[in-house]
Amino acid sequence: MDFSLNEDQQLLQTSIRRYLRDCYDFEARQRTIKSGEGFSPEYWRSFAELGWLGVSFAEEDGGLGGGPVELMMLCQALGEHLVIEPVLENLVLAGGLIRRLGSAEQRAHFLPALMAGSLQCAVAHGEAGAGVSPELVTTTATRSGMNYVIEGEKCVVYNAPNADLLLVTARSVGRDAERAGINLFAIPADTAGIRSRNYSTIDGRCAAELCFDGVTVDAATRLGREGEAGTAITATLDDALLAISAEAVGAMQALLDTTLAYTRERKQFGVAISSFQVLQHKMVDMYMALEKAQSLLMVTAVKLRDGSEDAHMSVAALKVLVDRAGRQVAHDAVQLHGGIAMTDELPVGHYLKRLTVLSYLLGSTEHHLRRYTELQAGFAG
């Protein structure tokens, strides 16, 4: 039983934390958001140069050869610093699908540019029913000669406004949330027939509603065999769930730190409010929530790495735990900061908004609770 990081992992973690601590600025983040750009090209370039965009790719594809543990470390640090740059969308979601489904040629075509930071991707998978069923795909891909015609709507597609490349899931057979029959297409974002409605999100990013109105794409844009993308999608979503859970744990850590610091400084009735027992107990409860989440996060990362039988169940459990713990910590942080936490200028509210979004991303808490219950029944039975 060993929860310690090895030397390489420690070095990676230290360098990620140092960069963000020294260089990632909340004020700069706010300016980026106000500009409507969606992310900062300068920071994106730095992330690429630091090798972060290659963390999960195999060494023979030019990556760092890291796995879930490395991903966890990176995303936890991103969450701690409220980083809005689309690492999740590019490295985890798009990158995860491309590396799992792409042929050697396709990987060689996309991954170097992605890792170099010159290719922006968005994964258009979630549809209107995604909260209840993140695996739901009703968008269709109908074979037509050497092409497919894609018909359907994708909702809340993060990073779509900035994307060069869209990874779109559409089914050729089957229905609803059936895993069989789903395809993945990697198509240019400016492909004819795609209508998009762009908007800003409450967590400082940008997303779009995408409408595929009889969009014709070359069959060569399909990654993997026809109708067989389902398994890779599930595995990629599991990675993404780990990543956003790690991000949430980082956010919780930052919220606890800032709340401790604030309550020590803030004086009312002649004393620091951190001396009040009720507030102390609230902060202890925040700390306990954080350490529970951190612990289950680490265990889940290792189970995913090792392909444990109960890895999926652990991911579902983690999402439920982190959703609830994250919101508890965020709301308590707001409460303990008092009035100023309700302003836009303090990071606390931004952590609350990101944690709220995360708890509904890639399936709501209730969805994952149902998923956990089903998996547990199958496991125990």
Added chain:
Amino acid sequence: MELELSDSEKRFREDVRQFLDEKLTPELRRAGRYMTSVFADFDATMQWHRTLYEKGWVAPTWPKEHGGAGWNPMERNIFQEECRLAEAPSLLPMGLLMLGPILIRYGSEEQKRELLPRLLSGDDVWCQGYSEPNAGSDLASLKTSAVREGAQYVVNGSKIWTSYAHRANKIFCLVRTSATGKPQQGISFLLIDLDSPGVTVSPIVGIDGEVEQCQVFFEDARVPVGNLVGEENQGWEVAKYLLEFERGGLSYYIPIKKQLRDVRAVAAIQPGPSSGTYLSDPHFSRQLSLLEIEHAALEALEMRIQSQLESGQNPGALSSLTKVLGTELSQQVDELALVLRGPYNAVLQNEVLAPDFRGEVIGPQAGLAMTNAYLNNRASTIYGGTVQIQRNIVAKLVLGL
């Protein structure tokens, strides 16, 4: 990072399972199954104690040279988990987990020679005399006094919440030997024979209808000076040592794992709403899932602590969380278990839990003792430092508030 048991750990687990298969009789298992408390039926407990003593496994946490099993933290954990899941009755902790380590660390050679073997064999049964009617959370304000008179201490006062004093033959006490200076600085650690003149044990009936706790009265009880452990007025330090030693002791996730399995098993057969079982009811199973998820997080946290202990680190901060998390979660599981008993929560049936019961159970057999356990376990967020005190400690020592 590594979660899997090593090959030697797997072999160890196999050895433990084999031993339990051989030595856990149906009667002992029944006693373990119907534990409504951290304690099991006393006679079953002492029978199991002797069985383990014969194997050399009764004191996993003691060093080998004093009769301990010489296991590392992971092995102790594996043993604890296997025992609990196999429904072995728990052992009394007062001697094995509290006095034993204290004597090993602070006892005189004569005390070790005289007392440790009898503690190990179960010939001596110890209880703990710390709390008083007016000294609970504020333990340092204790007033039971020990006044030196020649070669004896004369003890006056009263201890309360002394578990199993009515079945024990000895008690270890924190007593006041000085009233000057800070309260903590006038406390001594004294061993007292419950048979001594002037010592009266008064059983207390709990809300679960059982006698587990007692009040012990000392009226001019005379205790040989040789029964002092450590130096006079060093008692508080001696008691605090235990808090350090307890880290890496019993895990909270283990009994809760058993608790959750029992709830799941009963829910799978107990008729629930909408003509299915409780387990097939989405509302019940949702609540069960939430508790299982909280449990998974607690287990992960305790594994992290284990990992730090094994690498020689002091998990300090993390271990102070587990009592709060463990006891509060355990109580939530108790609440869910009550759902399975419905109106039969009105019936305790303590007599059914006794090993020699030969009658008919009122209501369903499944989930028997869950109401008893719920009532008994209400104490867990109170004893050993209330969860409010624990939070004060974390706030001060961990968060620096």
